[in-house]
Amino acid sequence: GESVGLHLPTLSVQEGDNSIINCAYSNSASDYFIWYKQESGKGPQFIIDIRSNMDKRQGQRVTVLLNKTVKHLSLQIAATQPGDSAVYFCAENNAGNMLTFGGGTRLMVKP
């Protein structure tokens, strides 16, 4: 896969445990936030999104929480599985199209 020498913070969890990945965003005017998952050799893949008028959104095994006061976003993955091992990026959007990405977190799931 591609890491480009990027030293990412790493979260290591046991299979079946819950994972929480955090992200701080920069622009208080951002109105749309997305979590992406990137597996080795692939591009970022959409997981879940949330608009700024919400503070929580749930998907299948994933939940995104948004705290606009402190400009913080989190991704919760329930019952983490080996297939969840990947790099996770948050991204913010405030101009209709351009995405601004966070630095990424590597999730490693131990069987």
Next chain:
Amino acid sequence: EAGVTQFPSHSVIEKGQTVTLRCDPISGHDNLYWYRRVMGKEIKFLLHFVKESKQDESGMPNNRFLAERTGGTYSTLKVQPAELEDSGVYFCASSQGLAGVYNEQFFGPGTRLTVL
């Protein structure tokens, strides 16, 4: 339906040479974006096409980079001459819908560029 494709998957060139990356968006997607992640940094926006027109090229680092989307289908990103700091992974993404309204962007697998 085919996703976003990029070619080549990996390119190794020497400093001063020219490289051209290609992106084929999802059929029917008017919006096409280029992003890149260089050594130790996060993924950063380069530019956005709506059909064949450049909507936003504010992220292009300098005039060594030239992006085109003739005919509004596939796009190319040329780096000439390449420098060491251009090494990284170049992603293309596409989306449908109107400019100014966010629509999900679908990413290609990226082209890893190594400049020696």
